[in-house]
Amino acid sequence: MTALSPSFVTHLECSETGEHHPAGILHGLSQAGAPLLAHYDLEALAKAVTKEDIAKRPPDMWRYREFLPIPPDIEPVSLGENMTPLIAVPKTAARLGAGEVVVKDEGRLPTGSFKGRGMAVAVTMAKALGIKRMAIPTAGNAGSGLAAYASRAGIESFVFTPSDTPEVTASEIAFHGAHAWMVDGLVGDCAKVVADGVDEMGWFDLTTLKEPYRVEGKKTMGLEMAEQYGWTLPDVIFFPTGGGVCLIAMWKVFKELKEIGWLEGPLPRMVAVQSTGCGPIVKAFDEGKRDVETWPDVTTNIHGVRVPNPLGGRLVLDVLYDSNGFGTAVDDDAVVSARAQVCAEEGLHLCPEGAACVVALEQEIKSGRVSAGDRVLVFNSASGLKSPMPPMNNRLDKGKAVDYKAL
């Protein structure tokens, strides 16, 4: 088995039993069938790098290299993972009765979504550990991320998506060189194809939270945000939640930063945004449970949150409880209107999942769980251009006089 030279990771820990696994080798789930999480020697890390060192580095996710599991002698598999901007949306905020509202636009990353962060790190580790073939079940964006980074790394990839995945993403996956297949079901059905094929195909199963390094890559979202806010954090963070990796990753790194004393002020309340047509985490939170039950009847078209039985459900609930946050579910129709409204009023094209966070904010201002005094951060998790837009059918006949008043 390939073993890597040391990073600041000391070991990996089973998120259920706390059992330890060695760093620097290939990992799937723990023996208890739960996700493994990487643990760091934070004292050594904080001695090796300062905020000032980081500020001098190139503006990309690799500036946080010490917080990642990639050993110093390994070159990252990279497609140029720029820092994503924080964009204030004052008109939307005023319309909703909110105070400071900022969007972190993850649509600017390679392959147009936040999934690139996790894939860059997971594929770098997989390549370093000698993996030649990988497979993933996905709502779409993780699949285009894997396809792109696997091609970059010279790894063969197999990507399985539900058959109603938006056309742009489905085509993008195949165009990046993956073996792309649509399955007539949901992401759980795609996951079964991947799991059942492990022995015969010899692929590495990159299902959400079945390997530990996608989470580590997504921590860079939290690190970047902390640095952009001057090493403080907003009061409330809204994130569209399917498998929940981002909430888990952000909370993990906030705690790491707190432990080394880099963060001023309280940690934010974390909000999981789901749909009324698939909201297993919101339901479990509202019922005060520790376990998520499978959502029986998925009816939403917000693809990123269509995960009826998230493997990391418990970990996501822990984040909501620990951060004094909550879950909230939104209607598809409201999401369609919010996406159009923000695009027209702010010039910012959100994906449906990002627009879901705006609807959630509106709901929670009304409910009183968020107030106008809160500094709010809303994530736009992908480029709006990847999801269908209403058609535009206005045509001018060049042979006829233009009726300018009618334009």
Ligand SMILES: Cc1ncc(COP(=O)(O)O)c(C=O)c1O
């Ligand atoms: C655009 C978008 N937003 C949000 C999510 C949900 O992310 P997670 O599964 O990490 O909760 C996804 C997942 O596919 C997505 O594609």
